[in-house]
Amino acid sequence: MNSAYYLGRPLPGVVGETRRMCHVFPAQTGIPTRLVALCGVSFNREQLELLEGPRGMPCEPCLRSVPRPQLEVQQT
Ligand SMILES: [Zn+2]
Numbered sequence: 001m002n003s004a005y006y007l008g009r010p011l012p013g014v015v016g017e018t019r020r021m022c023h024v025f026p027a028q029t030g031i032p033t034r035l036v037a038l039c040g041v042s043f044n045r046e047q048l049e050l051l052e053g054p055r056g057m058p059c060e061p062c063l064r065s066v067p068r069p070q071l072e073v074q075q076t
Contacts, residue, residue, distance in 0.1 A: 008048040024062035038065035
């Protein structure tokens with residue numbers, strides 16, 4: 001996976017169930033103890049489950065902050 005971003009959402013109990021949205025976090029070398037999503041919310045690392053892909057409700061502010069994926073842009 002060469003994505004510059006990864007997805008994570010708060011574990012059950014960290015926030016209310018309706019706020020367990022899938023946030024986007026910028027990839028970085030090593031995982032710090034405190035992660036800040038693109039929308040500005042931050043979580044401790046142990047409060048998050050990292051996701052293989054989008055799951056559940058996405059965080060819209062996070063999604064809007066992500067540059068368009070380059071997967072569909074084929075350069076010839
Ligand atoms: Zn977010």
